[in-house]
Amino acid sequence: MNLSDFLNQSCVTLSHSNQLSQLILSIAEAGKQIAALVAKGKLAGVSHHLDSINVQGEAQMQLDISSHDIFINCLAATKLVVGAVSEELASPHYFPDHLPDAPYLVCFDPLDGSSNVAFDGVVGSIFSILPAPPNAVRSEEMFLQQGVHQIAAGYVLYGPATMLVISVGAGTHAFTLDPDTQAFELTHPNLQIPAHYPEFAINASRQRYWETPMQQYIADCLAGEEGVRQCNFNMRWMASMVADVHRILMRGGVFLYPKDNQVIDRAGRLRLLYEVSPMSMLIEQAGGKASTGRASVLDLYPSQIHQRVPAILGSINEVDLIEQYHQR
Ligand code: F6P
Ligand code: MN
Numbered sequence: 001m002n003l004s005d006f007l008n009q010s011c012v013t014l015s016h017s018n019q020l021s022q023l024i025l026s027i028a029e030a031g032k033q034i035a036a037l038v039a040k041g042k043l044a045g046v047s048h049h050l051d052s053i054n055v056q057g058e059a060q061m062q063l064d065i066s067s068h069d070i071f072i073n074c075l076a077a078t079k080l081v082v083g084a085v086s087e088e089l090a091s092p093h094y095f096p097d098h099l100p101d102a103p104y105l106v107c108f109d110p111l112d113g114s115s116n117v118a119f120d121g122v123v124g125s126i127f128s129i130l131p132a133p134p135n136a137v138r139s140e141e142m143f144l145q146q147g148v149h150q151i152a153a154g155y156v157l158y159g160p161a162t163m164l165v166i167s168v169g170a171g172t173h174a175f176t177l178d179p180d181t182q183a184f185e186l187t188h189p190n191l192q193i194p195a196h197y198p199e200f201a202i203n204a205s206r207q208r209y210w211e212t213p214m215q216q217y218i219a220d221c222l223a224g225e226e227g228v229r230q231c232n233f234n235m236r237w238m239a240s241m242v243a244d245v246h247r248i249l250m251r252g253g254v255f256l257y258p259k260d261n262q263v264i265d266r267a268g269r270l271r272l273l274y275e276v277s278p279m280s281m282l283i284e285q286a287g288g289k290a291s292t293g294r295a296s297v298l299d300l301y302p303s304q305i306h307q308r309v310p311a312i313l314g315s316i317n318e319v320d321l322i323e324q325y326h327q328r
Helices: 003-013 018-044 062-078 114-119 204-209 212-222 241-251 272-285 316-327
Strands: 049-053 059-061 081-086 104-112 123-131 152-158 162-167 173-178 183-188 199-201 254-257 289-291 311-314
Touching: 003 018, 003 173, 003 183, 018 062, 018 104, 018 123, 018 152, 018 162, 018 173, 049 062, 059 062, 062 081, 062 104, 062 114, 062 123, 081 272, 104 114, 104 272, 114 123, 123 241, 123 272, 152 241, 152 272, 162 183, 162 241, 162 272, 199 241, 204 212, 212 316, 241 254, 241 272, 241 311, 254 316, 272 289, 272 311, 289 316, 311 316
Parallel strands: 081 104, 199 254
Antiparallel strands: 049 059, 104 123, 123 152, 152 162, 162 173, 173 183, 254 311, 289 311
Protein backbone atom coordinates (compact mmCIF):
# COMPACT_ATOMS: atom_id res chain seq x y z
CA MET A 1 0.00 0.00 0.00
CA ASN A 2 1.42 3.41 -0.84
CA LEU A 3 1.17 6.58 1.26
CA SER A 4 -1.68 8.02 -0.76
CA ASP A 5 -3.79 4.84 -0.39
CA PHE A 6 -2.92 4.65 3.31
CA LEU A 7 -4.07 8.24 3.86
CA ASN A 8 -7.27 7.69 1.87
CA GLN A 9 -8.02 4.67 4.01
CA SER A 10 -7.22 6.40 7.30
CA CYS A 11 -9.40 9.34 6.17
CA VAL A 12 -12.32 6.91 6.22
CA THR A 13 -11.43 4.83 9.29
CA LEU A 14 -10.29 7.74 11.47
CA SER A 15 -12.57 10.29 9.81
CA HIS A 16 -9.78 12.84 9.55
CA SER A 17 -10.15 15.39 6.82
CA ASN A 18 -8.97 14.91 3.29
CA GLN A 19 -7.08 18.18 3.80
CA LEU A 20 -4.81 16.43 6.31
CA SER A 21 -3.97 13.84 3.66
CA GLN A 22 -3.15 16.62 1.19
CA LEU A 23 -0.86 18.30 3.70
CA ILE A 24 0.99 15.09 4.57
CA LEU A 25 1.41 14.30 0.86
CA SER A 26 2.90 17.75 0.32
CA ILE A 27 5.38 17.15 3.16
CA ALA A 28 6.22 13.76 1.62
CA GLU A 29 6.90 15.61 -1.64
CA ALA A 30 9.26 17.97 0.22
CA GLY A 31 10.99 14.89 1.63
CA LYS A 32 11.49 13.44 -1.84
CA GLN A 33 12.99 16.69 -3.12
CA ILE A 34 15.34 16.97 -0.14
CA ALA A 35 16.29 13.28 -0.50
CA ALA A 36 17.29 13.92 -4.11
CA LEU A 37 19.42 16.88 -3.04
CA VAL A 38 21.08 15.02 -0.16
CA ALA A 39 21.82 12.08 -2.47
CA LYS A 40 23.87 14.31 -4.78
CA GLY A 41 26.29 14.92 -1.91
CA LYS A 42 29.33 16.97 -2.75
CA LEU A 43 28.25 17.03 -6.41
CA ALA A 44 25.47 19.47 -5.46
CA GLY A 45 27.75 21.45 -3.17
CA VAL A 46 25.51 20.38 -0.29
CA SER A 47 28.18 20.60 2.39
CA HIS A 48 28.93 24.18 1.45
CA HIS A 49 29.03 26.32 4.62
CA LEU A 50 27.52 29.80 4.60
CA ASP A 51 28.77 32.71 6.69
CA SER A 52 25.35 32.97 8.34
CA ILE A 53 24.30 31.47 11.66
CA ASN A 54 20.70 30.63 12.50
CA VAL A 55 18.65 31.77 15.49
CA GLN A 56 20.09 28.83 17.47
CA GLY A 57 23.63 30.12 16.97
CA GLU A 58 24.43 27.21 14.64
CA ALA A 59 26.36 27.63 11.40
CA GLN A 60 24.05 27.30 8.42
CA MET A 61 24.84 25.24 5.36
CA GLN A 62 23.50 25.75 1.89
CA LEU A 63 21.62 22.51 2.33
CA ASP A 64 19.85 23.77 5.50
CA ILE A 65 18.55 26.77 3.57
CA SER A 66 17.61 24.77 0.45
CA SER A 67 15.73 22.23 2.59
CA HIS A 68 13.89 25.02 4.41
CA ASP A 69 12.90 26.60 1.07
CA ILE A 70 11.64 23.26 -0.28
CA PHE A 71 9.45 22.81 2.82
CA ILE A 72 8.04 26.34 2.58
CA ASN A 73 7.22 25.93 -1.14
CA CYS A 74 5.50 22.56 -0.63
CA LEU A 75 3.47 23.87 2.33
CA ALA A 76 2.51 27.05 0.45
CA ALA A 77 1.19 25.01 -2.49
CA THR A 78 -1.47 23.38 -0.28
CA LYS A 79 -2.94 26.75 0.83
CA LEU A 80 -3.94 24.84 3.98
CA VAL A 81 -1.28 26.23 6.30
CA VAL A 82 -1.59 29.57 8.08
CA GLY A 83 1.98 29.70 9.34
CA ALA A 84 5.08 27.65 9.99
CA VAL A 85 7.92 27.66 12.49
CA SER A 86 11.25 26.46 11.10
CA GLU A 87 14.52 25.83 12.90
CA GLU A 88 16.12 28.10 10.32
CA LEU A 89 13.92 31.19 10.95
CA ALA A 90 13.87 33.41 14.04
CA SER A 91 10.16 34.23 13.59
CA PRO A 92 7.28 32.23 12.08
CA HIS A 93 6.69 32.30 8.34
CA TYR A 94 3.10 33.24 7.45
CA PHE A 95 1.64 32.09 4.15
CA PRO A 96 0.00 35.05 2.39
CA ASP A 97 -2.13 32.94 0.01
CA HIS A 98 -3.66 30.46 2.42
CA LEU A 99 -7.39 29.73 2.30
CA PRO A 100 -9.47 31.87 4.69
CA ASP A 101 -10.29 28.80 6.79
CA ALA A 102 -6.88 27.13 6.46
CA PRO A 103 -6.83 24.66 9.35
CA TYR A 104 -3.15 23.99 10.05
CA LEU A 105 0.10 25.24 11.52
CA VAL A 106 3.33 23.36 10.85
CA CYS A 107 6.57 23.29 12.86
CA PHE A 108 9.59 21.74 11.16
CA ASP A 109 13.29 21.08 11.31
CA PRO A 110 14.16 20.96 7.60
CA LEU A 111 17.50 19.19 8.00
CA ASP A 112 18.11 17.55 11.35
CA GLY A 113 21.63 16.35 12.16
CA SER A 114 23.03 18.46 9.35
CA SER A 115 26.59 18.30 10.69
CA ASN A 116 26.53 14.71 9.35
CA VAL A 117 26.27 16.02 5.78
CA ALA A 118 30.00 16.78 5.75
CA PHE A 119 30.85 13.05 5.68
CA ASP A 120 27.77 11.58 3.96
CA GLY A 121 26.18 10.61 7.28
CA VAL A 122 22.46 10.14 7.89
CA VAL A 123 20.22 13.21 8.20
CA GLY A 124 16.47 13.80 8.28
CA SER A 125 13.56 16.26 8.36
CA ILE A 126 11.09 16.45 11.28
CA PHE A 127 7.56 17.94 11.24
CA SER A 128 4.63 18.57 13.55
CA ILE A 129 1.11 19.54 12.42
CA LEU A 130 -0.98 21.61 14.84
CA PRO A 131 -4.49 23.05 14.55
CA ALA A 132 -4.62 26.72 13.57
CA PRO A 133 -6.82 28.44 16.14
CA PRO A 134 -9.89 29.82 14.32
CA ASN A 135 -9.67 33.57 13.60
CA ALA A 136 -6.36 33.68 15.41
CA VAL A 137 -4.30 36.80 15.08
CA ARG A 138 -0.93 35.96 13.53
CA SER A 139 1.45 35.61 16.42
CA GLU A 140 3.99 33.27 17.94
CA GLU A 141 1.39 32.40 20.62
CA MET A 142 -0.59 30.42 18.01
CA PHE A 143 2.20 27.85 17.96
CA LEU A 144 2.56 27.50 21.73
CA GLN A 145 0.32 24.45 22.06
CA GLN A 146 0.84 21.33 24.15
CA GLY A 147 2.19 18.37 22.17
CA VAL A 148 -0.96 16.36 22.94
CA HIS A 149 -2.77 18.67 20.51
CA GLN A 150 -0.62 17.63 17.54
CA ILE A 151 -2.83 16.39 14.71
CA ALA A 152 0.03 14.53 13.09
CA ALA A 153 3.79 14.26 13.34
CA GLY A 154 6.56 12.58 11.42
CA TYR A 155 10.01 12.59 9.95
CA VAL A 156 11.78 11.70 6.74
CA LEU A 157 15.05 9.80 7.14
CA TYR A 158 17.64 10.27 4.39
CA GLY A 159 19.58 7.06 4.95
CA PRO A 160 20.59 4.16 2.72
CA ALA A 161 16.84 4.07 2.03
CA THR A 162 14.67 7.17 2.33
CA MET A 163 11.91 6.51 4.85
CA LEU A 164 8.87 8.47 5.98
CA VAL A 165 7.54 7.73 9.46
CA ILE A 166 4.21 9.27 10.47
CA SER A 167 1.45 9.22 13.02
CA VAL A 168 -1.97 10.79 12.61
CA GLY A 169 -2.87 9.71 16.15
CA ALA A 170 -3.54 6.04 15.46
CA GLY A 171 -0.22 4.22 15.63
CA THR A 172 3.13 4.99 14.06
CA HIS A 173 3.74 3.73 10.53
CA ALA A 174 6.85 3.67 8.37
CA PHE A 175 7.03 3.95 4.58
CA THR A 176 10.02 3.31 2.34
CA LEU A 177 10.61 5.37 -0.79
CA ASP A 178 10.72 3.12 -3.85
CA PRO A 179 13.48 4.70 -5.98
CA ASP A 180 11.94 3.29 -9.16
CA THR A 181 8.38 4.57 -8.73
CA GLN A 182 9.10 7.46 -6.32
CA ALA A 183 6.20 6.24 -4.17
CA PHE A 184 6.38 5.83 -0.39
CA GLU A 185 5.29 2.23 0.25
CA LEU A 186 4.01 1.10 3.66
CA THR A 187 6.71 -1.29 4.83
CA HIS A 188 6.42 -1.12 8.64
CA PRO A 189 2.79 -0.74 9.78
CA ASN A 190 2.06 -0.23 13.48
CA LEU A 191 5.55 -0.01 14.91
CA GLN A 192 5.78 -1.33 18.48
CA ILE A 193 8.74 -0.40 20.68
CA PRO A 194 9.64 -3.23 23.07
CA ALA A 195 9.14 -2.24 26.72
CA HIS A 196 12.79 -3.00 27.43
CA TYR A 197 15.84 -3.13 25.18
CA PRO A 198 19.29 -2.73 26.73
CA GLU A 199 20.66 0.02 24.51
CA PHE A 200 20.98 3.74 25.15
CA ALA A 201 21.91 6.72 22.98
CA ILE A 202 23.60 9.71 24.57
CA ASN A 203 26.45 12.09 23.78
CA ALA A 204 28.75 10.77 26.49
CA SER A 205 31.29 13.57 25.95
CA ARG A 206 28.95 15.81 27.98
CA GLN A 207 28.88 13.50 30.98
CA ARG A 208 30.59 15.96 33.34
CA TYR A 209 27.76 18.48 32.78
CA TRP A 210 24.81 16.15 33.51
CA GLU A 211 22.61 16.37 36.58
CA THR A 212 23.01 13.74 39.33
CA PRO A 213 20.06 11.49 38.24
CA MET A 214 21.48 11.15 34.72
CA GLN A 215 25.02 10.54 36.04
CA GLN A 216 23.65 7.76 38.23
CA TYR A 217 21.44 6.21 35.54
CA ILE A 218 24.27 5.96 33.00
CA ALA A 219 26.74 4.74 35.63
CA ASP A 220 24.31 1.94 36.52
CA CYS A 221 23.89 1.00 32.84
CA LEU A 222 27.66 0.96 32.34
CA ALA A 223 28.14 -1.30 35.37
CA GLY A 224 26.42 -4.01 33.33
CA GLU A 225 25.72 -7.46 34.74
CA GLU A 226 27.86 -6.79 37.80
CA GLY A 227 25.88 -3.66 38.74
CA VAL A 228 22.39 -2.98 40.12
CA ARG A 229 20.82 -3.36 36.65
CA GLN A 230 22.25 -6.90 36.31
CA CYS A 231 22.21 -6.42 32.55
CA ASN A 232 24.79 -5.45 29.94
CA PHE A 233 23.86 -2.35 27.93
CA ASN A 234 24.97 -1.36 24.45
CA MET A 235 25.47 2.25 23.33
CA ARG A 236 24.84 4.00 19.98
CA TRP A 237 25.06 7.69 19.01
CA MET A 238 24.46 8.88 15.44
CA ALA A 239 24.46 12.64 16.30
CA SER A 240 21.26 12.89 14.26
CA MET A 241 18.05 12.74 16.28
CA VAL A 242 16.11 11.32 13.31
CA ALA A 243 18.57 8.44 12.91
CA ASP A 244 18.77 7.69 16.65
CA VAL A 245 15.01 7.83 17.22
CA HIS A 246 14.45 5.75 14.08
CA ARG A 247 16.63 2.98 15.50
CA ILE A 248 14.68 3.09 18.76
CA LEU A 249 11.34 2.89 16.89
CA MET A 250 12.69 -0.12 15.02
CA ARG A 251 14.21 -2.08 17.92
CA GLY A 252 13.85 -0.25 21.22
CA GLY A 253 16.20 1.37 23.71
CA VAL A 254 16.31 4.92 24.94
CA PHE A 255 17.40 8.24 23.41
CA LEU A 256 18.70 10.82 25.86
CA TYR A 257 19.55 14.47 25.45
CA PRO A 258 19.29 15.52 29.08
CA LYS A 259 19.60 18.92 30.66
CA ASP A 260 23.23 19.72 31.34
CA ASN A 261 24.81 22.58 33.20
CA GLN A 262 27.30 23.78 30.59
CA VAL A 263 24.88 26.53 29.61
CA ILE A 264 23.06 27.28 32.85
CA ASP A 265 19.86 28.82 31.47
CA ARG A 266 19.45 26.21 28.72
CA ALA A 267 17.03 23.43 29.63
CA GLY A 268 18.37 21.03 27.01
CA ARG A 269 19.85 20.94 23.52
CA LEU A 270 16.84 19.91 21.46
CA ARG A 271 13.94 22.11 20.49
CA LEU A 272 10.46 21.28 21.76
CA LEU A 273 8.19 22.34 18.90
CA TYR A 274 9.93 20.79 15.91
CA GLU A 275 12.20 18.10 17.39
CA VAL A 276 11.14 16.69 20.75
CA SER A 277 7.36 17.09 20.54
CA PRO A 278 6.83 15.38 17.14
CA MET A 279 9.31 12.61 18.03
CA SER A 280 7.48 12.13 21.34
CA MET A 281 4.18 11.64 19.53
CA LEU A 282 5.74 9.01 17.25
CA ILE A 283 7.36 7.23 20.22
CA GLU A 284 4.18 7.18 22.32
CA GLN A 285 2.03 6.11 19.38
CA ALA A 286 4.42 3.15 19.07
CA GLY A 287 3.95 2.15 22.71
CA GLY A 288 7.01 3.96 24.06
CA LYS A 289 7.23 6.92 26.40
CA ALA A 290 8.58 10.50 26.17
CA SER A 291 9.66 12.47 29.22
CA THR A 292 11.88 15.31 30.34
CA GLY A 293 12.74 13.15 33.36
CA ARG A 294 10.31 15.15 35.44
CA ALA A 295 7.25 15.57 33.20
CA SER A 296 5.62 14.15 30.12
CA VAL A 297 6.90 15.95 27.01
CA LEU A 298 3.47 16.01 25.39
CA ASP A 299 1.93 17.77 28.43
CA LEU A 300 4.43 20.67 28.42
CA TYR A 301 3.08 24.14 27.72
CA PRO A 302 5.62 25.74 25.38
CA SER A 303 6.72 29.25 26.32
CA GLN A 304 8.74 30.13 23.19
CA ILE A 305 8.80 28.82 19.63
CA HIS A 306 12.48 27.84 19.83
CA GLN A 307 12.30 26.57 23.42
CA ARG A 308 14.70 23.76 24.32
CA VAL A 309 13.80 20.88 26.62
CA PRO A 310 15.48 17.75 28.00
CA ALA A 311 14.53 14.71 25.91
CA ILE A 312 14.25 11.13 27.18
CA LEU A 313 12.42 8.96 24.65
CA GLY A 314 12.06 5.25 24.09
CA SER A 315 11.21 1.92 25.69
CA ILE A 316 8.55 2.50 28.34
CA ASN A 317 10.18 0.57 31.22
CA GLU A 318 13.45 2.40 30.76
CA VAL A 319 11.84 5.87 30.61
CA ASP A 320 9.76 5.01 33.72
CA LEU A 321 12.96 4.02 35.51
CA ILE A 322 14.75 7.23 34.49
CA GLU A 323 11.83 9.22 35.91
CA GLN A 324 12.30 7.31 39.17
CA TYR A 325 15.99 8.32 39.22
CA HIS A 326 14.82 11.94 38.96
CA GLN A 327 12.31 11.52 41.81
CA ARG A 328 14.83 9.99 44.20
O1 F6P B 1 19.36 19.12 15.80
C1 F6P B 1 20.18 18.89 16.84
C2 F6P B 1 21.02 17.65 16.70
O2 F6P B 1 21.81 17.66 15.54
C3 F6P B 1 20.24 16.34 16.77
O3 F6P B 1 19.87 15.86 15.51
C4 F6P B 1 21.22 15.40 17.45
O4 F6P B 1 20.56 14.43 18.22
C5 F6P B 1 22.03 16.32 18.32
O5 F6P B 1 21.85 17.63 17.83
C6 F6P B 1 23.47 15.98 18.30
O6 F6P B 1 24.07 16.63 19.34
P1 F6P B 1 25.65 16.55 19.65
O7 F6P B 1 26.29 17.54 18.72
O8 F6P B 1 25.77 16.93 21.07
O9 F6P B 1 26.09 15.15 19.36
MN1 MN C 1 17.62 19.22 14.48
